[in-house]
Amino acid sequence: MGDTAGEIRPEDDGKPRRVRADAQRNLDALLRAAMAAFATSGVDAPVREIAEKAGVGIGTVYRHFPQRSDLIIAVFRQEVDACADAAPALAAAHDPGEALSRWMRRYLDFIAAKRGLAAALHSGDPAYEVLPSYFQRRLVPALQSLLDAAAAAGVVRAGFAATDLLRAVAVLAAPSQELGPEHGRRMVDLLLDGLRYGAGPSPGA
Amino acid sequence: MGDTAGEIRPEDDGKPRRVRADAQRNLDALLRAAMAAFATSGVDAPVREIAEKAGVGIGTVYRHFPQRSDLIIAVFRQEVDACADAAPALAAAHDPGEALSRWMRRYLDFIAAKRGLAAALHSGDPAYEVLPSYFQRRLVPALQSLLDAAAAAGVVRAGFAATDLLRAVAVLAAPSQELGPEHGRRMVDLLLDGLRYGAGPSPGA
């Protein structure tokens, strides 16, 4: 689903050559290695370390990602996509209320994991300016669909904006670093209970 | 007032020699140069650049500030002190209501200027862990005294915690980067109007 930088197929024109197989393979390996490195050592993980993990030279890294920030952005987008794509999957596997609360926890984990990136985000580097809009564009519709389904099922109040909920969880997740991982979960549950408060028991009536 | 790293006088013991005059002079020059450099180029300003601005060798910088973060911290504390010390000065020069609103704007400017540092603060580097507590220790009493005086004069509701107000302004100042400097000022004024809402017109009656 998401337009991750990982998939490049010749939908551009008919004439030019196909993307070389080794190039695609290295790109995938790089994204995997970078994701692992960022999870382990944070976003400050050296490019050389990532290249080595991927079994690739430094030059190859910079061929695919001209700047270090491009690699960070690519990994970020990939994980945003994974989080967004979890919404329809959960909606198909559970009832609307359960799908909503499961996705909220999934989102909370994502936010907690990306804590280190938040610092880079607010560093003023213009390279990261594209991230917030991508974040919104992918995650707002994902949550909104769950929210609407839950409202239609009558387990949640209608008319609540996904944007506000996303922002609230992101803000509430910040102190959960110092206060333990329990705190964030409690706050999310509290928010969901708040949504349930004004809900009517049956949709059609 | 504040225990800035800039003043070192032999209150420790009686025996050892006095602090050398050139050492003190260089320390002052370094703090001034660092403050200017951070204001111009942000907290990422190179140590060498600061040393040059101060007319000093790199070795001298590291003699006074073993780590780059120590220099940042020293400047930060100095500016926190300046902001805190503005409270009694404003209280002496204006009536309680005016003193309070003037200090809030002073504090807003401080927060807006230290935006770049905020990123470093949340980077997880343990060197900066001491800063928030210093921030609280100096600024909370400063604001609380203004708040109490204004409440006693009846221009502001009583019983509002300085901590909450400080945090609120800090959070509200963040979007004011993108929304223009007007935004932060409007939000601060709004907060102050909120404080005025429940106030009684005269203190003794």
Next chain:
DNA sequence: CACATATACGGAACGCTGTTCCGTTTTTCA
């Protein structure tokens, strides 16, 4: 006043970054 020494200074040098460059290798397509 001159001297001895604790103290501070300066900047070359080290190791680590991100990034560039280009000779070499590999893949693709005719």
Next chain:
DNA sequence: TGAAAAACGGAACAGCGTTCCGTATATGTG
């Protein structure tokens, strides 16, 4: 099968924070 296009690898460069140590200087004393 063979040329040309594409991608690879890693040495090399510039800039960073930090360390180290020979040199200069301020301080208290004989």
